[in-house]
Amino acid sequence: MASMLAGCTPWPEEFVDHYWASGHWRGTTLDNLLRGWSLQYGPRTALVHGETRLTYAALNRRVDRMAAGFRLRGLRSGQRVVVQLPNVPELVITVFALMRAGVVPVLCPVSYRGPELSHLVRVSQATGYVGPSTYRGFDHTAMAADVAAEGPFLRRVFPLEAPGSASPYGGFTTDTSGCHYFPLGSIDSPPEPALAQSAGQVAFFLVSGGDAGAPKLVPRTHNDYAYQARAAAELxxxxxxxxxxxxxxxxxxxxxxxxxxxxxxxxxxxxxxxxxxxxxxxxxxxxxxxxxxxxxxxxxxxxxxxxxxxxxxxxxxxxxxxxxxxxxxxxxxxxxxxxxxxRPQQVFDRAEGVLTLTRPADPDGTVFATQGRPLSPDDQIRVVDAAGEAVPDGEPGELLVRGPYTVRGYYRSPEDDARSFTADGYFRTGELARRTPDGDLVVTGPRP
The missing domain is CATH 3.40.50.980 (Rossmann fold)
Structure with a gap:
């Protein structure tokens, strides 16, 4: 994990070795996994949105061409780009294309407005922004332009135009702050040779919504996220x-x-x-x-x-x-x-990685009344009192966790790390929970 992006906290080497030996981490980047999926499932339908349907092969081709287009527009490996799109195919295509170009997407909720976007751009030093031109009456491109004017990071904005729209941002333009605007639909170029990338690197950032403070960036690596998604699918x-x-x-x-x-x-x-x-x-x-x-x-x-x-x-x-x-x-x-x-499957999750779930074969009492058990056999769970001491099963305490898909720190936020992570690497979820005699967790609400 020595190659992890500067500003991130790596897993200690002994944990890295164990997660590799256990087969949790497999050393393939998410965009390379997509290449494999396109070969294995090529003609099958991958994405559906309204009348739009994309096969696995078509999805991979779109990602290939968009990745080359991003590089043609000046994005470089290791840079960060905020992606703020609703649930449309372009979100999936863009995130995978940025990863394929070696760029790190910051997955931003579409509900965020200027103050939150400005904060994410500053912390991540994002050089690019992908968002709707307008969405549900709000002008996202104008918001991005205001953030770009604050300087010095944001210099490329890629608006997703609504079908049939006549946006002032259509076509390539440059504003007075030196920010360039390229319609997302124009980001298309013949594919380039694949970049050599490490699966131990940050694949993308999620945004932590665990408290009312400024949003924090959660660095998820290719290794840890591929494992989380695969294990949850298998479950x-x-x-x-x-x-x-x-x-x-x-x-x-x-x-x-x-x-x-x-x-x-x-x-x-x-x-x-x-x-x-x-x-x-x-x-x-x-x-x-x-x-x-x-x-x-x-x-x-x-x-x-x-x-x-x-x-x-x-x-x-x-x-x-x-x-x-x-x-x-x-x-x-x-x-x-x-x-x-x-039946329902109750889930407790955080962007930081902890994931507990009831199992399909669990009895009704477990499914109806608990949030289940941790996803991984190598998830380590503690329920502790205010002094950090373990409490007996059945007693409430703060839920702490570490494991092969739970991060060890936020991005460039040492003050938050000091509050949210223990010295031995446990993430403090901020949630009160108790453990049942069967080992299931009941999450009862935020810590006072």
Whole structure:
């Protein structure tokens, strides 16, 4: 891990050796995995969004050409680019294309506005921004222009134009601050020879939403994220016959890799992208695309159940609904089987990497009332009191974790590291939890 991006905290060598020996880390970058998927699953459908359908082979070709286009527009290996897109195919294509070009994407929630974007650009020293020209009435390109004017980092903006739009940013332009604007659709060039890249390097940054402070950048490596997505997919027995509906924002950890988008693509399934998790938008998509797996916030799961008699969509294809965010209440969990035709899978996750899940074979009592067990056999869990001492099973305490897909620190944020990570590398989740006699975790809420 000596090659990890400066400003990141590496795993200690003894842990690195163990994760390699255990087969968790396999040394292949995510963009190279996509090359393999395109060869293995080429004609199968990889991405669906509305009427748009992309095969694995077409997805890989688009990524190849966009990666070359980014390099033609001046992006260089090791630079950072903020990607702020809704759940559209261009988000997946852009993130993989940037990784293939050696550039590190910063996955930014589409809800962020100027102050948050400015902070992410400053911390990451991002030289580029990819976002909608406008989205739901908000001018994202104008926001990026304001951040670029603050200087000195942001110098390339790639707006995604809405079909049929007449944006002032269409075509190549340069503003008074020296920032260049290239429509994302123009980022297309004949593929170049592949770059030699290390899977121990940072693949992309997620944004931590664990508290009300300034957003923090979470560096996820190719090794750790490929393992997380693969292990989560294996846990739910995901196959090429599965159809995953990304109803949560794709920039979130659960939707991107728990198993999410990356896990589904790993096993040749189909990813359906939804921009709105509301039942009126999603339930007809479940019927049309025969969705088998999805992830929704716990409160949205209840909305889906309440809306079923009105929407009248056939959701019989569903076999698993993951519920994330706040723990799902027992009444909602108990309704899901009879009304959706499948059991829930409760999940607790953080951008930093911790992922606990109930198992498909768990008894109802576990599925309805706990957030399950850690994903990896090498996840190390502690539940501690205010003094950092372990508490007995059944007693509440703060949940601490370290493991092969949980980071050891934020990017360029030593003050936050001191608060959020112990000296021996455990991530302080900030959540109170208790452990049941069977080893499952019940997450009860934020630490006071």
């Amino acid at each position: 739910v027995s995901l196959t090429e016959d599965d159809v995953y509906l990304a109803a949560l924002p794709a920039a979130s950890n659960l939707a991107f890799g728990g198993p999410g988008i990356v896990g589904t693509l790993t096993f040749g399934g189909t990813v359906v992208l939804a921009e709105d998790p509301a039942p009126a938008a999603c339930l007809p998509v479940v019927e049309r695309e025969r969705v088998t797996i999805t992830s929704v916030p716990s409160d949205v799961a209840r909305l889906w159940l309440d809306a079923l008699p009105v929407v009248r969509a056939d959701v019989s294809s569903l076999r698993l609904v993951q519920t994330g965010g706040a723990p799902v209440d027992r009444e909602t969990a108990e309704r899901m089987g009879p009304e959706l035709g499948c």
